[in-house]
Amino acid sequence: MKQELVISIKEVCFSYTGPMVLEHINLDVLRGEFLGLVGPNGGGKSTLLKIILGLLKPLAGQASVLGLPPERGRGGIGYVPQHTAFAEDFPISVEAAVLQGRLGKTRVIGDYTREDRMLARRAMEQVEILELSTRPLAALSGGQRQRVLIARALAVEPEILILDEPTAHVDLRLEENFFHLLKQLNQQMTIIVVSHDIGFISHYVNRVACLNQTLICHETAAVSGEVIEQLYGASVRMIDHIH
Numbered sequence: 001m002k003q004e005l006v007i008s009i010k011e012v013c014f015s016y017t018g019p020m021v022l023e024h025i026n027l028d029v030l031r032g033e034f035l036g037l038v039g040p041n042g043g044g045k046s047t048l049l050k051i052i053l054g055l056l057k058p059l060a061g062q063a064s065v066l067g068l069p070p071e072r073g074r075g076g077i078g079y080v081p082q083h084t085a086f087a088e089d090f091p092i093s094v095e096a097a098v099l100q101g102r103l104g105k106t107r108v109i110g111d112y113t114r115e116d117r118m119l120a121r122r123a124m125e126q127v128e129i130l131e132l133s134t135r136p137l138a139a140l141s142g143g144q145r146q147r148v149l150i151a152r153a154l155a156v157e158p159e160i161l162i163l164d165e166p167t168a169h170v171d172l173r174l175e176e177n178f179f180h181l182l183k184q185l186n187q188q189m190t191i192i193v194v195s196h197d198i199g200f201i202s203h204y205v206n207r208v209a210c211l212n213q214t215l216i217c218h219e220t221a222a223v224s225g226e227v228i229e230q231l232y233g234a235s236v237r238m239i240d241h242i243h
């Protein structure tokens, strides 16, 4: 059976105003993959995500999402930003935050449809925060708030879920629960998770792409977490050292 490509990056180059940030990047993501994207600070991870989301245009090369240019294909992506980017005392409830995922999807201007509310409810159930739905965001823990952000992305009904540094500021025990949740979601959708912590994510992902400065250093075929750790042991220490 032919495996379906959901993201295709071919020879992509990008610079803001100065030196090249991404140089000849090639990356194919198949439907159902759980891909880790790792690399040091300033390695270009956020820049590559912005290209995939259609927020930045490559200077050279092509990117496509679900067979479309990223600005059209991104409707199929649920994006989970770093949870610190989510205003801590934003005066809305959990449900209202999750419903935001339906903005731009709903056809009724001014209010959400019954379907929007049903999808938001289902998303909250999936990440086990339904009992928090009426709570203000400000009254949640970091880990709970992170689940709200995932529920908001799931309310999009995404084919691809992309998470940017999801484990920053979350303790290890929460991280483990969190990756188990992602593993479950991966049965229904493709997942890309950006992380500095390759040692940790390598137990969960199928494949790791390492983006360092201007290049993807390595990309492994689907291998076990143990093999990835052996392959990347040196660069893990290097990345840790930089922080």
Ligand SMILES: Nc1ncnc2c1ncn2[C@@H]1O[C@H](COP(=O)(O)OP(=O)(O)OP(=O)(O)O)[C@@H](O)[C@H]1O
Pocket: 016, 017, 021, 039, 040, 041, 042, 043, 044, 045, 046, 047, 048
């Ligand atoms: N808006 C911008 N204008 C100019 N340069 C930028 C801009 N955004 C990022 N850069 C530069 O591009 C390079 C890559 O940054 P990027 O944010 O993509 O890296 P990153 O891998 O996501 O880093 P981190 O792990 O620290 O979040 C860095 O050198 C950064 O300084």
